[in-house]
Amino acid sequence: MKAVVSLSNIGSFLVISDDGNDVAIVKLANLTHPRIVLTPTHLNFIREKINQSGHAQEVFKALIKSIYTYKPDNSFNYCWPARDAALLYTITRDINYAHIAYLALNANRINYTIYDKSAIKLRFSLSTMARSQAFDWAYDAFTIEQRRELMNDFQYTASIFTSYSDDHSRNPNDKASNWIGIVKSGELIQHLSLYGEEGYPDDQAERRILFLLNELKLHLEQSYGPSGYMQEGFSYLAYILPILGPAVYLAKHMEISIFDEAWSRPDWHNLALHIISLRQQRNSLQFGVSDSTYSYNGFMPFIFNSTNDTNIKAALKWLYDRTMGINSSSPAYDGKDKSAALLYYPYEIAAQYPSIAFPRSISMISDKIDGFYGFHNRYRDENDVLIALMNRNRRHRG
Incomplete structure (x- = not known):
């Protein structure tokens, strides 16, 4: 980072990179907890x-049921009940949920002691996000000793991300891969969530945050x-969106504006309306390397708030x-x-x-840049007609 220039007397700053380019406009952030989504106003609303x-x-x-009935099939998946239990604690202030969260975080810890150079990096990043949120x-609710134990994990994670490398990260001209969206988002969420905590490598985080903001902007x-x-x-x-979305919204909550335009540009709302069917199996139009079942979760909640148009939100809801x-059903x-x-539902x-x-x-989607064309004839039942054609105008990989 080359410079931080004050823009006004109300606390806005322009962040400038080493090459002299503007990177982001930021404001001084509130480093109290919780930092992620749950402002006092929003918490009372929930x-x-x-x-x-x-x-x-x-x-x-459903959240309460899940933390008692969900049986993770590996240590990685303990990050999800840890996050859910932590959220339940924040809402209810019931200390039992905090205990459940801490136990699940300990069970999940093996992800931070067994690490290799395979696709586990993606799971490592997703786990880092959930651990940071928890x-x-x-x-x-955590004791000082518990926080220190967890901080040791986060220190280790920070060092892992610093040394992390893959073909997608090394390519300066192509940041489109899901690896960029997932790995860089996980690291950014950790740094923004933990910055300022006792024992956290803040100087390292400052350098990485600037880099990560630029990487994710390019990815978008x-x-x-x-x-x-x-x-x-x-x-x-x-x-991707269940980790990219939290990174974008956390940055926004921390008064970092770099993603605002790039996040609102893709017309994900119209895409969702065109490709997700009303069949009981949640079938969706197939393209790329995806199958035809919308079994993956966490997509629509994160795009509700990428637009301010109430009509679009009403249709998507x-x-x-x-x-x-x-x-x-x-x-x-x-x-x-x-x-x-x-947290993100448009109530x-x-x-x-x-x-x-x-x-x-x-109306038909006619994306002549990417060569994608989609049509949904009505919104009635499982017999609606959905059609898609792909031409790969812009990208020819994958």
């Missing part, structure tokens, strides 16, 4: 909603076309409620990403029939 019948109450009950949400610009289409397919899109939510509330279903917007609220939902 508490109010779970005491009313409807989406929030059902997701809340630490943030249950922070005031290069991986997703104007329609939201990505060459790796919908399953990969739904795999209608689709979400009927495919993943309260009006579906088998509500899943985004599986392991139930926390997102609770104050009434769901509306897509073709009425958002007429583009029944």
